C-alpha cells in the first residue's frame with residue numbers, strides 16, 4: 069500500500085477493525101519513511117463463480133442480475149430502485165451461502181422468488197427466459213401457478 073503523502077511503498081498496519089456491519093475492514097497504516105498515518109478500507113469481493121447451463125463458468129456480477137430483471141420488468145410499474153434492491157438481496161443470499169460455485173439456474177430461482185410477490189407479469193417473463201420454456205405447456209403451467217396464489 070503506497071503512502072499517499074510521500075509515495076513510499078513500505079507501510080505498516082497499526083490497527084485493523086471491522087465496520088459495524090462487518091462488511092469492510094478499516095486499517096490504520098503508518099508510513100515507514102515519513103511516519104504519517106492514513107486509513108484504508110478493504111471490502112470483500114464476492115468470488116463466487118456462476119456455472120452456466122452449458123457448463124461455462126463466469127464471475128458473479130450483480131449487474132447481470134439487474135440486467136435480467138430490467139428485461140423482465142420492462143414497462144411494468146417497477147422502479148430501478150426496486151430492481152436494485154432485489155439484485156442486492158439475491159447477491160446477499162448467495163454471499164451467505166458461502167459457496168465457491170453456484171448455478172445460474174439457482175440464481176434465477178432466487179430472483180424469481182422475489183419477483184413472484186412483486187409482479188406476476190415480470191415473474192412469468194423472467195421464468196420463461198431462465199427456465200428456457202420450450203413449449204406453451206410450460207407457460208400455461210407457470211401462469212396457473214401464479215393464479216393459484
Ligand SMILES: [Zn+2]
Pocket residue numbers: 071072073074075076099100101102103104
Ligand atoms: Zn510516507
